Amino acid sequence: MIAHQLNLTEKQVNSFDRFLIDGTQKALSALDDMFGLDIQCSDSCFEITPALSSESLKHLGDEPLYTVSSAMVGDMQGRIFILMRASDFKHLSKAMKPTLDLLFCAENDADQAPGKGHPENNDGLKTVDDTFHEQMMDTLSEMANVFIGLYARAIHGISKLNTHYSVPYAVKDPSQEILRHFLWAPEASEQLHMVIQNEFFVLDKPIKLWCLFSPTRRSLRNILDRIESNTEYH
Secondary structure, three states: OEOHHHOOOHHHHHHHHHHHHHHHHHHHHHHHHHHOOOOOEEEEEEEEEEHHHOHHHHOOOOOOEEEEEEEEEEOOOEEEEEEEEHHHHHHHHHHHHHHHHHHHHHHHHHHOOOOOOOOOHHHOOOOHHHHHHHHHHHHHHHHHHHHHHHHHHHHHHHHOOOEEEOOOEEEEEOOOHHHHHHHOOHHHOOOEEEEEEEEEEEOOEEEEEEEEEEEOHHHHHHHHHHHHHOOOOO
8 A cells, every 4th residue: 555645656666566575575584594483474565654544553553562763864864663562572582582592591601600590580680581581672673673774775776775774772662652752743744654564474373563664755755756767677
């Protein structure tokens, strides 16, 4: 679904289709190859739309979110958000635990003094669950960095625009305040967003992950103009 008010040409629509296919295939392959996830199948959809009219973002519901944000600079300006519902984050944690245990067990064992067990809350130290949650937050930031980088390259592929972005940082957003503040800001009232919803099945259950590209209106117009002038388009 692409906002009708943009009056996109067939070339632009086909370019965004290519952007979705190229970026999503590479992103899901990265989850398999880099993070040890066995993705059984996947689906994705793409919109250019006002956020409050987005069909995909309605699927977020009102549960807590894990939000990763980054600023875009260079040829395209604006913000990028990677969004995951708490229930999906919990399932991803279950799927990732064997891999993270292998990656971090040596480091954890080296940190443990002989004869000591795992730290507990009543000692004023982190529990095993706290440590694993921190590892998952770091992993989510790394995943977001991969997704943002691959989609930024996919944008370059259709528009030849070079986009740079700040280091993504993951936080838990219990009341969706971070996202709500951004979407309801006065300056964002007429902004169009590129919304990508990815759904992939791991351990026989679906996990949804949203990529919200929010270029400035000028940047979005620049993308559309560059697509039209791109003579390498096939």
